Amino acid sequence: MLKYQQIANQIEHYIEQHQLQQGSKLPVLETLMENFSSSKSTIIKALDLLEKKGLIFQVRGSGIFVRRKSRRGYINLLSNQGFKKDLEEFDITTEMISLEIVKPTQEAADNLQIAKDQDVYHVKRIRYISGQTLCLEESYYDKSIVTYLNKQIVTESIFDYIREGLGLNIGFSEMYIKTGKLTDEESEYLKLPTADPKLIMESIFFLANGTPFDFSKVTYNHEQSQFFLLGTGL
Amino acid sequence: MLKYQQIANQIEHYIEQHQLQQGSKLPVLETLMENFSSSKSTIIKALDLLEKKGLIFQVRGSGIFVRRKSRRGYINLLSNQGFKKDLEEFDITTEMISLEIVKPTQEAADNLQIAKDQDVYHVKRIRYISGQTLCLEESYYDKSIVTYLNKQIVTESIFDYIREGLGLNIGFSEMYIKTGKLTDEESEYLKLPTADPKLIMESIFFLANGTPFDFSKVTYNHEQSQFFLLGTGL
DNA sequence: CAGTGGTCTAGACCACACA
DNA sequence: GTGTGGTCTAGACCACTGC
Known part of the structure; x- marks a missing residue:
């Protein structure tokens, strides 16, 4: 593991x-450099990671909080x-x-981005949170990449x-979010009245080399699902 | 403006x-270093900015795309x-x-994070997109920070x-998203049937020094609003 | 103006992709 | 193995905060 990741973990x-x-103040840069016997840039890189994760914020001329x-x-x-990490206190x-x-x-x-005659894995799953339905998921995996499931x-x-079984590097994703009304099928699975609100999340996942391998549509139960997002550097 | 920001803008x-x-390949690092007469770290910092914005992705051992x-x-x-940037093709x-x-x-x-007897500005606004209602916004600004509106x-x-008028540094934000059904008042403003789905976004904005100054609740018209999010480094 | 974080450089060395 | 991106260092200098 990289040094700046180790440092980030230790600070976390x-x-x-x-x-x-x-608002608690962390030690100043120089102290951190000594404590972790590393250069300024490495410490800063570790801190940037933590800032991106929303665990700290840095104020120039003042400190790290x-x-x-x-x-x-x-x-x-x-x-x-x-959701494992966010909802680890619940039973998923x-x-x-x-x-x-x-x-x-x-x-x-x-x-x-494939031809219509190429094979894909089509997977439907339901996720439960503490026994209640959390969401309904429908995914397509490019079979030429994800060769076996x-x-x-x-x-x-x-x-x-x-990642581990196939040794592939997952790179980045696009996510699209909107609301709509539950269809009959969905409301049956989610045990909610038809036409109740739903939150739809469509995601495309790409390998590190830029190839898309997974397209997923997830319908969330509006009574169970709440999302958050931490912004940095406004 | 900082050098790495300038470089990022120029590449953009x-x-x-x-x-x-x-998937188009950009020039290799060494070429960029020469073109912009700067060090490797500065170029990398510029590229990291662009990666965070979702404009490029970097593959080690291969290139920048x-x-x-x-x-x-x-x-x-x-x-x-x-929304200005995302919806600039529309009339907001x-x-x-x-x-x-x-x-x-x-x-x-x-x-x-203030006492209940402190003054706040309470602002209600409606946003339109091409003449249609996009969202309904209710915001509270800490008057001891945002002294005048x-x-x-x-x-x-x-x-x-x-930022400009008051010279304050805006730092970061928290956003919470969920769905629900429109109330009578909301459906009137949004011109949609009562109990239709809505998307609720609550945000808290903080100054760079960590003080919250704005709490906003925004109700989106479910027929007009679609969101996206680019993930990096999965 | 002292304290503190941020930018930038030059260069050594490492790790991964791809042919 | 060659090409290419990433990590890490040491140090000079800059820019902001807050007393």
């Missing part, structure tokens, strides 16, 4: 262990995968509805498998 | 002017203020409904005024 643990509150978000139980829109489970190899819909082919992988973590 | 313009497509998002007409959730206008100095609600006081400021850009 330090903040956690000492239960530092919003702890930042704490005020609300709990919201899902981080940028948490780079999964996944149920597979279907897993099959098909030809993509027009929409899926467009978003995956089975029930176990799909019930656990597909992304972990892609 | 270069991409725009040459209409580079998704142009990234283009696939859809238009969505609002960037991280665009650091305003703002109408002020009310502007008054009041004592905060419990909710506003909590989010602004008038109709003109509120109809134009409050944030520009805070």
